Amino acid sequence: PTLSSTTVRPTTNTPTSTPTLSSTTFIPTTNTDAETSAIPTLSPTSSCTKELEEEMNNPLIVLCIGDSITAGSGSECPEDDCTDERFGDSNGRGGAYSMPANLAIYLARGASDDGSPISDTERTALYENSYVLYKNEDEIDRTLPDDDDHVSVFSVDPNKAVVYNLGQSGRTLTESDKQYKEYWKYDFVVGTGTFTQLVRADGTTTESLPSNWNTAIVALGTNDATLEELTESSYNEAMTELLALISETTSVVEPAIFLSTTPPRDAVGVANEKWDPWNYDVIMNQLPSWIRDYTQMYALGLVDYATLLMAGFIDQDLDTENIYLSDGLHPNNVGYDLMAAEVARNVFLQRQEKYQPCSR
Secondary structure, three states, X not given: OOOOOOOOOOOOOOOOOOOOOOOOOOOOOOXXXXXXXXXXXXXXXXXXXXXXXXXXXXXXXXXXXXXXXXXXXXXXXXXXXXXXXXXXXXXXXXXOOOHHHHHHHHHHHOOOOOOOOOOHHHHHHHHHHOEEEEOOOOOOOOOOOOOOOEXXXXXXXXXXXXXXXXXOOXXXXXXXXXXXXXXXXXXXXXXXXXXXXXXXXXXXXXEOOOOOOOXXXXXXXXXXXXXXXXXXXXHHHHHHHHHHHHHOOOXXXXXXXXXXXXXXXXXXXXXXXXXXXXXXXXXXXXXXXXXXXXXXXXXXXXXXXXXXXXXXXXXXXXXXXXXXXXXXXXXXXXXXXXXHHHHHHHHHHHHHHHXXXXXX
16 A cells, blocks of 8 residues: 555544653652652643753754664665665665654654655655764675664754664563563663764764754564563563663753554464564553553653554454555554654654743
């Protein structure tokens, strides 16, 4: 399926008031039995400040943190130049049709996006303003980089939005003794992590992740569904540790952090033995419920991929193929486009709620 100018993107139910983070460092308790007062108050800002008003005028600098679904596995790139050093391998992982790439386009449109399909002009602007940062300078095939070796940086207009694709295939949130590597230990150890020293393709410019990022989209859990020992408690504990690490990497007083629910599996995924280790009930029911509860408990933003992509089941029959998935587990181009539009919608709603002008 393809999006047309008359396509109406499915939207999720969102709270009438979008929650935001407080100015305090995010280190919530994970003890659900503790007194309510032990959970920090993360309420929207009630009055304007000069800093908040200035932040509203700053570009959106977005970190997309996750596994292969963030990286873009399952997307397909029809243009030959998608295989160059800016966009990842020929399967589009980290590439120009991933959720973070599409997100850069939608954010550049602004809050008044009319919902029209992404144009060739916008895609060309994305190509012209995007680049890749490598984690090291040695022995990397820079024509077809693996998503573990690079970070794709996407933008249509750097004065409006810059999106960092930090998706890493196979990452889990919780600790695992399997082949999957838990994300927060391997990539977000502050000061020593693999995202702290990055180099441009030509080796002339060394960069690090921006210390002034103001928005983070965290999408982790799909690979955790392979772990027999996974519980809501272990998931929440690991998420709290990751968010504490993330909060230390920005100078922005009140960064916006969104968690996304896990996309669904379909009949193709159930029939594919490759995906047998991925627990169907955990992906379809438990993880989405846990993530929704967590965002409500700590007043974080929610992007509900699970509900969004459920619309891809024909006649809402979960035993059929989902038209928004490529292989039964990863989204396809249309799925990633829908996800990016939904992320952008939630980001702009949050900013409109949070940043009120000091003068009317």
